Amino acid sequence: MTGERSDPHSIGEEDLEDFDSWTAQAALASLIDETLGSPAVTQLLARESLRTEVVREELFANETLLAKIRTLQDQVMAEGDRGFRPRNRAMSPREASWLVVAVLLGFAYLSLMTAAWAQLPLFFRIFAGLMMPCVLFATGALAVRKVTALREWTNPDAMQFHEEQFGLGPRRSFAAREIVLPEVRDVISAHRRLHFGTTLVFDQQHDLGEEDSSRIVPTAAAKRLRRVLERAGSGAVALGGQRGSGKTTAIRSIQRGLLHGSENPAPLVVVASAPATYDARDFVLHLHKLLCQAVLVRVRQVVGPGTGWRWWARRVLRGTVDLVVSATLGWAIGGLLWTGKFTHFPAELWQTVTGVQFPELIGPLWTDQPVSNRIALAAVAVLALRWVAKLLTATVGALVILLRRKSSAGPRALQAEARRQLLRIQYLLTYTTGWSGKLAVPAGGELGRTRTTQRAEQQLTHPEVVDEFRAFAQLTAESLREEGITDRVVVAIDELDKIGEQDKAQQLVNDIKGIFGVPGCLYFVAVSDDAVLSFEQRGLAVRDAFDSAFSEVVRLESFTLDESRLWIAQRLPGVPEQFCYLGHCLSGGLPRDLRRTTIDMVDVTTEHYEPSLSTVTSILVCTDLAAKSSGFIAQARGLPQTPELAELWPKLLRVPDTREAVELAELAASLHEGATPDLADAVNRLRLHSSAFVLFCATVLDMFTDALTQSRLTPSLHELAIARRRLALDPHLAWAALNDFRKAHDLPLPSRA
Structure with missing residues (x-):
């Protein structure tokens, strides 16, 4: 068993010949056993009815996982004590x-x-x-x-060997959380229990309408982003991919610390959306403002809220009011129950308490008193104990705050600088100085003189704004690292790909790339596919703004079939695989469309109880046909009236009213009649787009019927998703791919009736 590798008594002579490899294997075995024993993983294994031994053996046979552990051991040895050390959590x-x-x-x-x-x-x-x-x-x-600090000290990580023998040092918890745990989840997902059926049922939906879900599909792009965040201390990275591929989701995941890929605290993340119409100076000022606000929030989380004289005054005032209310309440309850007069209750209570001598407490305070006095004494005792606890807490809290203020001088200095910078950005300060004088003369007249000087801070130019931002960003990165708050600052610029004209997007990058390259700051920019293409052509005689600005590009692709199935299964546990395949094919694997398709699929269940696969497919396809046909008709209205367009008009009008697969295939053939590969002709382009889309809908209706059994769920269905993607790129290629798919699955080829 793999657990034996972490046993000191299992070391043989053959292990001593390559002790480094054996140490890595022992560390991996210990981390696997520790991770599999955690409550969260145990619950996952029980839900999927998966044996621990199966996961353990598969993980230990993973050469990539072992290589990651060995690499981490080498990094720990090379860093020594020079690595980043997180700030110790202050005791509350x-x-x-x-x-x-x-x-x-x-x-x-x-x-x-x-x-x-x-x-x-x-x-x-x-x-x-x-x-x-x-x-x-x-x-x-x-x-x-x-007390958390004592709990962590008394309950260290379970291990048979000392940390030095495993070679992971203080990064052991990081190895378990960021290296082994994701692999464990991947193995469990690969062995998850699959459900099959043609009736749409599921247990309960999770995070379906939330874009900020923590359920991240481990795609290749997500893993690469994790590696970039782990290794890159500074630089600029372009996030490429078509619209809806998940660039915004990736940026939000970085902001929430789901992809920071380090054992250190999550980076300080600033997210800004690129404006459609922009001014470079104003945009850099906007980034500067967002950075100041993010610094104020992060420092407040670390050092706590401000404790000026107003804060102390409010605490004293609240405490005084609470004391008066408690004393009044105690007097009211005790005075009403006490056997003496109401007004004499405080004095008699004081005499009773001061007359008691230790250790004889029970008699004078309880057994010798009447029942009403006992109740009064109990009520007063509860209030007194409450106030003793409050005073004790307040005293200890004040001491902790005073000690914390001494240890947080650096963060508070950064906080003050952020406030100053934010004030400077938001307001144009005007300073007025002057003097005046008046002299009375004997004839009754007056002589006076007034002099006023106004000094208005002039607006900074764009280069000065860039320099101010770079200086503050570098100061922030250095201060946060020195104080152990975080080891880097991340600035993410989203929606640059939404700027329609490529020249404008390049100009914006040219204008703001001066803020790139700040030590300790990493930049992510969402760019269009054209920008990615130009970056990939950097080896040719092509060099533009994107190539000169970015050091690396990470492209987010559409989901594969398995990734789409996992995405839906995470949010709809127990859903049959047939519906996962349907969602993937209708969306083409594009994450944004996959979410919309899945939501539409769930909405069907609100009107139909446990609908069949045929019913769900028909409703989704008809909805898609109605939406797209409106677009086709609107596009046709904007074209010049020609004989070709006049011939196409009645066919387009038939699209939203056609429901059956056979009729749709015939309509697709009719729409495609006379089409050529020339996309420059607007009418021909409309003919190609409409015919290919109608044929796609007909093919989906033919495939996803109640006769789609488990044996017919093959990876070849992914070709339908590829055809859906090609509809947006080249409808002629999509038409050819759909014909090949129908021929391979013995479906009739489109022909006019």
């Missing part, structure tokens, strides 16, 4: 209060036993002696349970 006032409470409980018990020991009978002395370890253990357990 609540945790410090629980620690003080635990200590006081133990001290109170020992003091009580010391004071009462001489008067205790032998039996109670033995009992008190036996209880002493239990009390000390209970107070220690209370402190460990309530």
Whole structure:
């Protein structure tokens, strides 16, 4: 078993010959056992009815996973103590209060036993002696349970070897969380329990309408982004891909820390959307403003809210009001229940309490008092204990705040600088200085002179704005790293691909690329497919703004068939595979369209109870036909009236009213009649687009029927998704691909009736 590799007694002579490899294998085995034993993974294994041994053996046979562990061991050895060390989490006032409470409980018990020991009978002395370890253990357990730092110290990572022998050092938790755990989830997903059937049923939908879901499909692009974030300290990376491929989702995942790919805290992420009509200077100022706001939020999370005199005054005022209310409430309850006069209750209570002598407490305060006095004493005691706890918490909290202020001087200096920069960006400051004088003369006249000087800070030019941003970004990155808050700043510019004209997009990149290259800052920019193409042509005699601005490009592709199936299965547990295939084919694997198609699929269940595959397919296809036919008709209206267009008009009008697969195939053939590969002719382009789309719908209706059994769910259905993608690129190629698909699956080729 793999667990034996982490056993020190299992080392043989053959292992000593290549001790580094054996150490990597032992570290991997220990990490696998630790990850598989976690509650979350255990729950996943139970849900999929998957044995732990199967996952363990497959993980240990993964050479790529072993290579990652060896690489991490080499990095730990090379870094030594020079690596980034996260800032220690400050103990909160609540945790410090629980620690003080635990200590006081133990001290109170020992003091009580010391004071009462001489008067205790032998039996109670033995009992008190036996209880002493239990009390000390209970107070220690209370402190460990309530204070995170103590819990982490007393419960280190489970391992048979010391960290130095595994070679992972302080990065062990990172290896378990960011290297082994994703692979465990991938294996579980690959072995997940599949459901088959032609009736749309599922357990419960999860995060279907939320774009910011934590359920990320491990695509090749996601893994590459993780590697980029792990290795790149600075630079500019272009995110390419067609519209709807998930560039915005990737940026949001980076912002939420789901892809930062490091054991360090998530980076400070600033996200800005590129404007359709832009001014480069204003856009850089906008980025500067967003960076200042992000710094203020992150520093506030680390050092806590401000504690100026206004904050202390509010706390004192709230405490005073609370004290007055508690005293009034105690007087009201006690005075009404006390046997004496209502107005004499405070004085009589004071005499009763001060007259008690330790250790005789129960008699004077309880057994010797009437029932009404007991209730009054109990109510006052509860209020008094509450206030003792509040005073203790307030005192400890004040000490923690004072100590924390001393250790957070650096972050607070950065916070002050961010406020100053933000104020400078938002307002144009005007300073006015001057003097005036008046002299009275004997004849009754007056002589006066006034002089005023105004100094208005002039607007910064674009180069000056860029320099100011670079200086503040570098200061932010250095300060956050020195303070152990995070090791980098990420600036993401989204929606640059939505600028319609390529020249304008290139001009924007040219104007703002001066902010790139700041040490400790990594930039991500969502660009169009044309920009990616120009980047890929950098080896040729082609060089443009994108090639000179970006050091790397990450292209987000459409989902594969397995990735689409996993995406739907994560959000609709228990859904039959037939519907996963349907969603993939209708969307072409494009993530945005896959979400929309899945939502439409779920909406069908609100009107039809457990609808069949044929019903769902018919409703989705008819909805798509109606939407696209409106677009075709609108496009035809904008074309000059020609005989070719007049012939095409009645065929286009038939599209939304055609429902059957056979009729759609015949209509597709009719629309395609006379078409040529020439896409320059608008009427011919409309003919190609409409005929290919109608044939695609007919093919989907032919394939996804109630007769689609498990044996017919083959990877060849992915060709339908490829044909859907080609509809947006080259409808002539899509038509040819659909004909090949129909021929391969024994479907009748389109022909006019």
